[in-house]
Amino acid sequence: MEFGFGEDDEVFRREAREWLEKHLVGRFAGAVGRGGPGSEHEGTAERRAWERELGEGGWIGLGWGRAGYGNRVATLTQQVVWAEEYARVRAPGRSGHIGENLLAPTLLAYGDEEQRRRFLPPIARGEELWCQGYSEPGAGSDLASLRTAAERDGDGHWRVTGQKVWTSLAHEADWCFVLARTEPGSRRHHGLSFLLVPMDQPGRVDVRPIRQLTGTSEFNEVFFDGARAVGVVGGEGNGWRVAMGLLAFERGVSTLAQQIGFEEELRAVVRAAVGSGAVRDPVIADRIVRLWAELRTMRWNALRTLGGAPDAGAPSVAKLLWGGWHQRLGELALRVRGPAAAVGPGDWTADAPYELDEQQRLFLFSRADTVYGGSDEIQRTIIAERVLGLPKDQPKDQPREASS
Structure with a gap:
């Protein structure tokens, strides 16, 4: 299938561009360019209000594939157009990404109509x-070894107890979808369920921010103590299938918008x-050209996979491509500045031990790119086993069978 933009897409592009230009003013002007990776702590109140503004405009839920929940429906190419225009104007980082792009498609694929009617409209309204x-x-990478458990109380409700970590934006979230073990004594992928848990349960849900190299705290530890x-x-016990289905939604149209941010x-x-004059160094110049060429290749690969038949390895290939690329960009960002790259833009104080400019934050935050969202090792294992058909590793205490 050839992926390309038609006349209707360009009409849609003009509509999207005009709407963004009209609404990214006043209160929201200060949120432009804020809230992206490494700076999710910036302008949280404005960005939450921006989610509601997007909802009123009907711009949340374009890719859900069906209307009726307060969202508008767009074709795949129109979804790409919206993502590209959003990134080009440096619109605020999305606070509602996880609900819109991960939970919502999962409810549409695996949930029942009561769950869709309860949860999709509030997401669509921001x-x-x-x-x-x-x-x-x-x-972490070995998700099947999780220990968080849930058991039924006297009223038949599931009560969740355990600890989650690296939970993005948990300090802002109203809800959490939790993968927990609901069958006592079960192991690995068996006996897991995909549960919906409200975060506003004082004494039952405790969120503790994790301070990172950048000095910010986008990630959190979350402790559940009998949370309802x-x-x-x-369905009970089908959590692994649902959880893996959700991960398949994680890398799609949003990858193209991410690449526009990378381009900037x-x-x-x-x-x-x-x-700085570093461009006169032939090694530096070569690295710049390579990064540019690799970014173009990532775009063509993303368009190819969006327009083609389902490919089990495509999400893993995409993650491997952009994770390593972004790290190399972060390294180059400091190298071209020389010794000045080690000096922050502000003075040291007790309340703010150091301050970072955008390129310093890029370098530090990108160190995690090959770990979060599925480490490079896990992505290569998925490609080896699910695409190439290579045998799975045997546990160390179980010798391989002798070949005939």
């Missing part, structure tokens, strides 16, 4: 924010290289 309760201290869940998506970051590095 009123309720979600976070993802997957990773744990001992179950209000529903199970996909690359331009900033080029400007810095020209300003």
